[in-house]
Amino acid sequence: MSATSIPGYGFAARELPSSPVTSGDVDLLKATLLWSDDDDRYLRMAGEVLADQVDDVLELWYGYVGSHPHLVHYFTDAGGEPIADYLERVRARFAQWVRDVCARPHDDAWRDYQNEIALRHTRAKKNRTDGVESVTEIPLRYMVAFVFPITATMRSFLAGKGHGADDVEGMHTAWFKAVVLHVCLWAQPYAPDAW
Amino acid sequence: MSATSIPGYGFAARELPSSPVTSGDVDLLKATLLWSDDDDRYLRMAGEVLADQVDDVLELWYGYVGSHPHLVHYFTDAGGEPIADYLERVRARFAQWVRDVCARPHDDAWRDYQNEIALRHTRAKKNRTDGVESVTEIPLRYMVAFVFPITATMRSFLAGKGHGADDVEGMHTAWFKAVVLHVCLWAQPYAPDAW
Numbered sequence: 268m269s270a271t272s273i274p275g276y277g278f279a280a281r282e283l284p285s286s287p288v289t290s291g292d293v294d295l296l297k298a299t300l301l302w303s304d305d306d307d308r309y310l311r312m313a314g315e316v317l318a319d320q321v322d323d324v325l326e327l328w329y330g331y332v333g334s335h336p337h338l339v340h341y342f343t344d345a346g347g348e349p350i351a352d353y354l355e356r357v358r359a360r361f362a363q364w365v366r367d368v369c370a371r372p373h374d375d376a377w378r379d380y381q382n383e384i385a386l387r388h389t390r391a392k393k394n395r396t397d398g399v400e401s402v403t404e405i406p407l408r409y410m411v412a413f414v415f416p417i418t419a420t421m422r423s424f425l426a427g428k429g430h431g432a433d434d435v436e437g438m439h440t441a442w443f444k445a446v447v448l449h450v451c452l453w454a455q456p457y458a459p460d461a462w
Numbered sequence: 463m464s465a466t467s468i469p470g471y472g473f474a475a476r477e478l479p480s481s482p483v484t485s486g487d488v489d490l491l492k493a494t495l496l497w498s499d500d501d502d503r504y505l506r507m508a509g510e511v512l513a514d515q516v517d518d519v520l521e522l523w524y525g526y527v528g529s530h531p532h533l534v535h536y537f538t539d540a541g542g543e544p545i546a547d548y549l550e551r552v553r554a555r556f557a558q559w560v561r562d563v564c565a566r567p568h569d570d571a572w573r574d575y576q577n578e579i580a581l582r583h584t585r586a587k588k589n590r591t592d593g594v595e596s597v598t599e600i601p602l603r604y605m606v607a608f609v610f611p612i613t614a615t616m617r618s619f620l621a622g623k624g625h626g627a628d629d630v631e632g633m634h635t636a637w638f639k640a641v642v643l644h645v646c647l648w649a650q651p652y653a654p655d656a657w
Binding site: 292296335389404406407409413414416419440444455 | 487491493494495530532533584585599601603604606609613635643646647649652
């Protein structure tokens with residue numbers, strides 16, 4: 268699926284408000300994560316390694332969510348039934364997020380879209396992009412908790428194309444840092460005064 | 463240093479309020495982290511491996527904080543000078559935290575003390591335990607960002623006692639999950655209505 272045909276995908280969309288997160292905030296977060304040029308290089312390498320595996324990654328992640336009723340919950344309607352169309356639309360954007368993590372520079376457009384994604388997890392904007400009536404927010408604790416499965420499960424995919432141990436380790440470390448960086452930005456609307 | 467002589471260490475102190483986080487919340491977070499009995503076993507193993515290395519771990523972490531002015535900032539006085547006594551008191555509690563992560567069951571006393579630690583990062587209680595006048599809160603984004611350095615730097619210590627690759631991997635995975643679990647709980651006071 269090309270990025271432009273993904274439902275609700277709005278990277279660099281003109282109507283996006285500016286992120287409250289500044290480029291200086293991002294620079295200090297990246298310093299905190301000991302981010303280096305190697306991490307940029309390894310994320311590009313990960314993008315190549317994952318290119319034809321992203322659907323498999325999402326299949327694994329959706330299997331994980333699907334096997335935990337307390338997580339599927341955030342995709343259910345008022346009667347407690349999972350909304351299939353909602354799950355599929357989010358899956359396509361989640362897959363594109365994997366590609367974007369590996370490919371996008373951390374510029375204004377990137378910050379603005381991370382702010383949009385952040386809001387879409389909260390009462391401010393959840394459900395609206397997809398026109399659904401589901402649970403009104405993802406609690407902050409699950410945003411943080413997802414750092415583990417989204418990081419740990421990626422390793423076997425990064426090792427799946429025959430790269431050496433050092434490259435796999437480098438890609439996985441860069442991925443770990445990138446996931447944490449995104450979750451830091453996505454936490455902003457949960458605590459705007461103490462972010 | 464024995465736990466009872468650590469300044470401000472208050473695990474199971476009678477005056478602690480009850481945590482707003484329930485045991486059910488913890489159970490669901492641990493399910494989200496795919497927590498298993500193996501993780502408990504590997505944390506106990508990590509506790510043995512780290513027993514005589516905890517001061518070295520803290521030395522590394524304090525070197526990391528010390529080399530980043532935007533992080534030392536949270537230990538400075540109104541004039542921007544680091545408060546040495548404050549840094550040392552926190553260091554002793556941070557070392558005890560490492561031991562506690564490896565050893566403590568996730569019971570009521572553990573939840574109550576995680577709530578106390580959480581509050582000590584926020585405007586509600588920062589500085590008070592140590593009687594200092596420093597910056598009034600640690601922003602949420604740095605609480606989340608620290609998941610990376612606190613996890614990644616632990617690997618070499620876990621590998622430092624000659625255990626096999628499977629045991630090192632098991633201990634490191636359990637440590638990663640445990641760090642994320644603690645940060646989930648410490649995020650609570652930042653977003654009490656959307657936690």
